[in-house]
Amino acid sequence: MVLIAQSRQLNLKEVLSHRLGPLPWALASPDGNVRKTCKSSLAKRLLKFPCVAESLPLHSTCLIDGMALVQKLNGDGKTFADIADYALSTVLAEASHSTRVDIVFDVYNEASIKHMERVARGADSGTEVKQITAGHRVQQWKKFLQSNNNKTNLATFLLKEWGKEQSRTRLGEKVLYTTTKDQCYKLTQQGVHKVADLSSTQEEADTRMLLHACHASRTGHKSVILVSDDTDVLVISLATSDALTCDLFLKTRTKNRISYINISQLARGLGSQLCKALPGLHSYTGCDTVSAFAGRGKVSALKLLQKNEKFCESFQKVGADWTMTPELYAALQEFTCQMFSSKSRITNINEMRYALFCAKKGTESWQLPPCSDSLSKHCLRANYQGAIWRRCLENNPVVPSPVEHGWSRVDQDGDLQLSIDWFNVSIGP
Template sequence: MLTPSEKNALFSLLTKDLSPQKVSFYDPLPKLKLKTLSAQVKTKSVKVKGQEVIVRADRSLFARLLIVAQTRSLNMSVVLCYELGPLPWSLVSVDGSLAKTAKSKLLDLLEKDIPPAENVPGNAAWMIDAMALLQSLGTIPATFADLAMKAFDVATAAFLSGSVRIDFVVDRYPTHSIKRCERSQGVKQGIVKINIANLLQKCPSQWKKYLSLDSNKTNLSEFLLQEWIRPEYAERLHHRLFYVTHDAKCTLLTSSDGVTVTAQCVADLECCHEEAATRLLLHAAHAATMGFASVVIRSPDTDVTILACSLCPGITACIFFRTGTKTRSRFIDIQAVRNSVSENVCDALLGLHALTGCDTTSAFKRRGKRLFYNYCNRIRNYVMVFNDLVLYGSKTNSINDCRYELFSVKGAQGDNLPPTQDALQMHVQRANYQAAVWVRALQAKPVVPSPCGYGWEIVNDQLTMKWMTQKPTPDDLLVLVNCRCHTGCSSRRRSCVHEGMPCTDACDCEDCDNQTASCRRETDSEGSDVEAEF
């Protein structure tokens, strides 16, 4: 499949460039501005003394800035209060994507002393993560009609074991979404929106690529609902409850006679939740109020388990979490997991999970969830830290002092250093916002403010991460790094000379006349040593 820009280029080639009436065959083809790997590197534009300076996300930039700072005898404790780059290296990758961690490690720590549940009631209500199910269907049928039948068979398999209620729960995809920031990183080129016109329409061969577009997933959920209302599904829904969510609404499908399917909107389950993770807990609480003593949540997402462990006191039913693969699945008793750890740790799980990395927040590089969880278990102060989402990462009282201490004592650089106070504050705001959304999962329509001002911002009508509020480096350091001296450096037109400062090893100077006396002595001494060796 071609992107719109590729289609325009092909159309131009066929209708204009290869048309003998308009352009000669021997005329040169116009140069296209194709993106290269270097275009993926994030940049940040800042103004220094009236001039615009572009800072690229280059890992060598950190070392170059330090060379300049040391040569100019700048206060290193002040210099290290800046990230020395357009991105906080300890929280983000070079291309601007979130630093990742293994979320499942936290689940492994929680259930390490808990055996898998064996006696799961057959009449339990089932909550199904819809998109996870659709992505794991295996071989995709030829047509959308066959796809609807296969998805229905897999989703309603629990009916055969005695269950009378199954909830098919999907995500929502609002325009300004905190998860869209991460989804946009994974969207591939060449994806087009596919409208399902009829039942015999062919399913796309690249299924996961098709599901990577939000509009396709929304259209698919609407199509499945309309298809499952057909009489062909009435026998399987006889005296059974099948709750199907689509966008913000929820429709109950059932059959009283096994011949026709009735569809009824469920007002109690109309919600503004964006994530299926929180929506699954809302449906579980609804099933508990309807008299179901046990609820099974089927999802591969660790977020759902963490939410269930934290919020299960608000749900009167016993909650079981089904996870794993088709051949190796297991059930986790959520109440048993909660009983195995202290109450304070359970209350801190949402903050711990959001702070140490999830789908919407970045992880700390080289600092996994196991490290934070162990601190949370051993030291009570760390439990209070995660409840309030405040990070204590050093014996010092300031994270900037911690950066200077690690740099001067241990020689740490780049992503080995913690983020600056400014970048950490942005990260904590994002984690606090995400935890606040999670803690309201049992409310159908929680009052949630806009993410703007909580670590995100609107840029070109798109919600993006706001990694920092301050400049990447001090102003003087930015000017010096962008010095373009090449020869002599005796003219006032040269950047370093114009600023009244000596050149450094970071400048591309040849036969430079603008070095300090100490630099000249070091250069001369190095040269004499070499001559002595020969």
């Protein structure tokens, strides 16, 4: 496109205000999905502040991502009853020093932005088991877990098995909460009861775990331990820690050791303003559902935010509302210009594209920032994901359709599927 523009003496600046290919390569991968980044780099940077707990309080609440738990199990050759028994043993071992343990499962909605990511990972490619029974023996556990319906039915089956008297006896004095779809149940030695206060339409376990942390805090628990290695959980917990009256900890694992991060202490060290900006920054610089910028990592973006109070204030507004104001888009556009050239005073993304192209011969399109049209769509997606995270303490947040928020519906073999809406304008002038 650029060569054509030069040969025909077109206005190169005008040409570069459009995307230079079928997709905005600064944001899109060659297969048309979102460009990925190393999410954990943000976590490593944040955790450089001294925050490792020297000891853990007794009588805590332990919150476990249910699907992360079952993904780690080896179910090959075992019956579903065996798997339920082994899973409960794992839960009780994980929560050995806790009086309350919550198992929170994801909910699988096809009309959601998470569904797109799951499909890209191979979800719904597994063989569906129509009815899970205790005596059914699993041949391929990983294949079984590739079906969203299987995972939904497994959560229901685990509740049924754990609710039996012989399983409840194993709880001792512990209280077990477990979710299935939009409901939550409390299991004790005495019986099983539905918990209306924890019914929720939230889809992600990452956010719903914080809803459970809030419930534990309200019901008198002084400390809550989140068991997760996901950067999303770290970011969300830091952003919401000041809304909880309990001490919050995060249990993380590496190949060599287990660490307990004192989230409450870390949040105080980082500062309230930075913590409130993190969900916006994390979604904007790349997560499971939103693209990263090619060649631009999270650590450099974090440093840029920390140096500029205006940027910190702007990212606190990402996700605060479902709609994005022109003022916020202008601020994000300026931030993106700084990401690509920290010494430049250019604040318009199209002008930055032109300046970078002229500054270095042989620049590839993916090395340039996205044009304004594509960046505006990216901002909508980042704002939408940020808004979901920021509403983690609401049981039933009102979440609008992702259509018109950076996604669209396309016809795939007669079935309308959610797809990324990359741009509005044409490929060139």
